[in-house]
Amino acid sequence: MSLYEDILNKQEKISLVGLGYVGMPIAVAFSRQVNVIGFDVNEHKIDLYKKGIDPTNEVGNETIAKCAVEFTSDETKLREAKFHIVAVPTPVNSDHTPDLSPVEGASHVVGRNLTKGSIVVYESTVYPGVTEDICVPILEQESGLKCGVDFKIGYSPERINPGDKVHRLETIVKIVSGMDAETLEEVANIYSLVAKAGVHRAESIKVAEAAKVIENSQRDINIAFMNELSIIFNKMGIDTKSVLEAAGTKWNFLKFQPGLVGGHCIGVDPYYLTYKAEELGYHSQIILSGRRINDDMGKYVVESLVKKLIMADIPIKNAKIAILGFTFKENCPDTRNTKVIDIVHELAEYGIKPVIVDPAADAEEAKRLYGLEFDSMDAVKNMDAVILAVQHDEFKNLTMKEIDSFYPAGSEKKKVLVDIKGILDRKEFENAEYVYWRL
Numbered sequence: 348m349s350l351y352e353d354i355l356n357k358q359e360k361i362s363l364v365g366l367g368y369v370g371m372p373i374a375v376a377f378s379r380q381v382n383v384i385g386f387d388v389n390e391h392k393i394d395l396y397k398k399g400i401d402p403t404n405e406v407g408n409e410t411i412a413k414c415a416v417e418f419t420s421d422e423t424k425l426r427e428a429k430f431h432i433v434a435v436p437t438p439v440n441s442d443h444t445p446d447l448s449p450v451e452g453a454s455h456v457v458g459r460n461l462t463k464g465s466i467v468v469y470e471s472t473v474y475p476g477v478t479e480d481i482c483v484p485i486l487e488q489e490s491g492l493k494c495g496v497d498f499k500i501g502y503s504p505e506r507i508n509p510g511d512k513v514h515r516l517e518t519i520v521k522i523v524s525g526m527d528a529e530t531l532e533e534v535a536n537i538y539s540l541v542a543k544a545g546v547h548r549a550e551s552i553k554v555a556e557a558a559k560v561i562e563n564s565q566r567d568i569n570i571a572f573m574n575e576l577s578i579i580f581n582k583m584g585i586d587t588k589s590v591l592e593a594a595g596t597k598w599n600f601l602k603f604q605p606g607l608v609g610g611h612c613i614g615v616d617p618y619y620l621t622y623k624a625e626e627l628g629y630h631s632q633i634i635l636s637g638r639r640i641n642d643d644m645g646k647y648v649v650e651s652l653v654k655k656l657i658m659a660d661i662p663i664k665n666a667k668i669a670i671l672g673f674t675f676k677e678n679c680p681d682t683r684n685t686k687v688i689d690i691v692h693e694l695a696e697y698g699i700k701p702v703i704v705d706p707a708a709d710a711e712e713a714k715r716l717y718g719l720e721f722d723s724m725d726a727v728k729n730m731d732a733v734i735l736a737v738q739h740d741e742f743k744n745l746t747m748k749e750i751d752s753f754y755p756a757g758s759e760k761k762k763v764l765v766d767i768k769g770i771l772d773r774k775e776f777e778n779a780e781y782v783y784w785r786l
Contacts, residue, residue, distance in 0.1 A: 350429055350466060351536040354381050361537070362386060362428035364453050366396065366418070368403045368681060369470065369505045370434030375406050376516050376541040378415040384428050385416040388456075393420045402709065404680055425460035430537060433457065434470040434505060436611055438684070443618045443638075445474065447481065454482045458489025461498060466525075468501040468534055472616050474560060474623035475553040478502045479526075494526070501525040501534040502552045504559030517543045524548070524555035563616035564634055566603075570613070571637030573605040574644055577786040581651070587786060588769045605786040606768055607648075607736070608641040609675035609686035645689025648786070652732060652765050653697065655782045659761035661731045664698040669727045669753060672737025673705040673713060680709040687736045688717055702726050707739050727753045732763035738770045747775065 353359040359382075363374040366387040374385040387393055395402055399412025406414075417424070425431065435449040450471045457467055467486060469478050483494045492498055503523045506516075521542035525531035535546045549555035577587040587605060594600050608614050617638055621631040656663055675685040694701055702722045705713075713719050727733070730753050735742055754762045761782045766773075769785040776783040 349536070350464070350533050354430060354537060355540070357382050359430070360384055360428040361430045361432065362425050363416075364425070364431060364433045364457060365435035365449075365471075366392060367434070367436065368405055368679075370432070371396070371401075371403060372405050372516055373432060373434060373470075373505075373541070374416045375410060375414045380540050383416045384424050385418045386422065386425060386456075387418075387420060388422075388452075390420045393418050402680070422456050422460055425457060426462055429462065429465045431457050431461075431465060431467045432470060432503075433467065436683075437471045437473055437615070437619070438611060439615050439618045443622075445619050445622050447473070447477065450477070450482065451485060454485040455489055458486040461486060461490040461492060463492060463497045465498045466501060466530060466533060467498065468503050470503055470505040472504065472559050472563075472612065472619065473556055474619040475556040476623070478552050478556060499526055499530040499533075500552070501530055502549075502555045503534065503538060504555060504562075506559075506562075516541055520544045521546045522549055522555050522558055524550075524552045526552060560616050560620045563613045564620055567608060567613050567617050567641060568633060568637040569601060569603040570606065570608050571640040573603045574608075574640050574786070577605040578647065586773065588773070604768070605644075607644055607686035607689075609684050610681070611675075611684050614638075614641065614684055614686070641686075642689075644786075645686050646693050648690055648734070648765065648767060649693035649697070651784055652734065652763070655763045655765070655784050656732060659731075659763050659782050661760065661763065666697075666699050666731045667729060668694060668699055668701040668732050668734065669730045670701045670703045670734045670736050671705075671727075671742050672707075672735065672739055673703055673719075673721070674708045674737055674739075677738045678707060678740060680707055680712075682708050682713045682716060690734065690736065691717075691719070701734075702730070705737070705739070706741055707737075729755045731760070732765065734765040734767065735770065736767050738768045743770050745771075747779065750776075 354361060361377050361381055362384040363370045364386050366385050374383050377383045396411055396418040399408055401408050401411045433453045435453045437450055438446045440446050483500060487494055501524055506519045521538050523534045523538050523546045525534045531548055535548055538546055580587045580590060595602050617634050621634050624631055653663055656666060673685060673687045674682050704722050704724055704727060710721050733753050763782045764776060766785040773783055
């Protein structure tokens with residue numbers, strides 16, 4: 348009998364190592380059909396899950412409360428599972444080199460609790476070769492077992508889009524790979540339980556690793572092109588969004604938009620690819636150029652804001668600025684690697700401490716990572732300028748009257764409004780004599 352059949356018959360269990368924005372939805376999805384152990388080293392997070400609280404908002408409190416996942420921070424529970432899925436983050440260091448410590452740490456944990464006949468599948472984004480060259484030796488060292496004899500490995504890159512209620516685990520084709528044909532079939536069959544859109548069998552683990560890292564690199568480059576166009580068109584006095592709307596009428600025009608590129612995928616994954624390329628003696632031309640453009644957009648936004656304040660005869664130092672939205676993307680509580688922090692830091696260079704409001708963000712996480720505390724919408728009063736940084740639903744639905752209330756009543760001063768994502772009607776605000784700017 349195969350491992351897939353044993354899991355399906357609930358004679359064996361699946362484990363999820365890392366219960367964040369990616370791992371937790373996977374654990375919940377599998378738990379609807381098979382026995383699942385959900386492990387995370389963060390005891391506070393585990394306590395929340397046990398209480399039926401979803402700090403990620405990915406599946407919701409009700410689903411967490413009703414799911415059958417066995418949540419634990421006790422690593423020895425992993426010994427009860429035969430199919431291990433590792434879904435921990437893979438960030439970059441301050442010098443943009445890969446930080447593999449989370450995936451290495453997870454490998455040590457799994458290795459210490461690995462039993463014969465197991466399969467370990469990594470979902471973390473890595474450069475080609477990490478699974479086989481870095482993770483396997485750790486698994487072997489910790490377990491005393493031999494890969495290919497006592498246990499097998501695979502790789503299946505995560506494609507979950509945090510905050511996206513349309514492109515979910517169930518609706519996205521799942522790339523799967525294994526160290527040999529037998530492992531590939533086991534991995535494909537097991538993931539087919541939750542990947543209802545189907546699976547794509549990659550020809551090797553390295554191919555699967557490479558596929559994942561280029562997906563976000565491609566998106567990063569395309570957004571960088573849009574950002575560069577925005578810089579050019581602003582110099583020309585042309586509205587970028589209007590240009591893109593016109594160009595987008597052609598059937599094969601790729602409909603990307605300018606914006607801040609943050610998060611733990613698009614702004615990170617390209618560095619994994621270029622790091623490995625440089626190890627092999629090739630220095631990226633296009634990928635790193637795109638990264639530099641995107642990394643500088645926070646500075647560009649603030650420079651543009653300052654110009655608009657000057658145009659409005661508003662003193663720069665100690666100007667009252669509000670930032671609406673802080674997370675790395677809309678309708679998601681995740682503040683990790685948000686590029687809005689670049690705007691905050693750049694404003695500080697001008698002696699400006701902004702009022703920051705984000706009802707969707709994980710406030711505790713933001714305080715821990717950045718030392719910031721959020722204000723309520725009530726604090727957005729008598730502002731010199733407002734930066735609409737993240738298109739949360741709460742902000743997309745703001746009316747002209749509500750936005751007017753952010754500025755001094757009855758003042759003859761111009762109202763400066765920076766709409767980074769271009770979610771408002773530009774002409775409506777310009778007609779109302781706002782100093783309006785967007786990428």
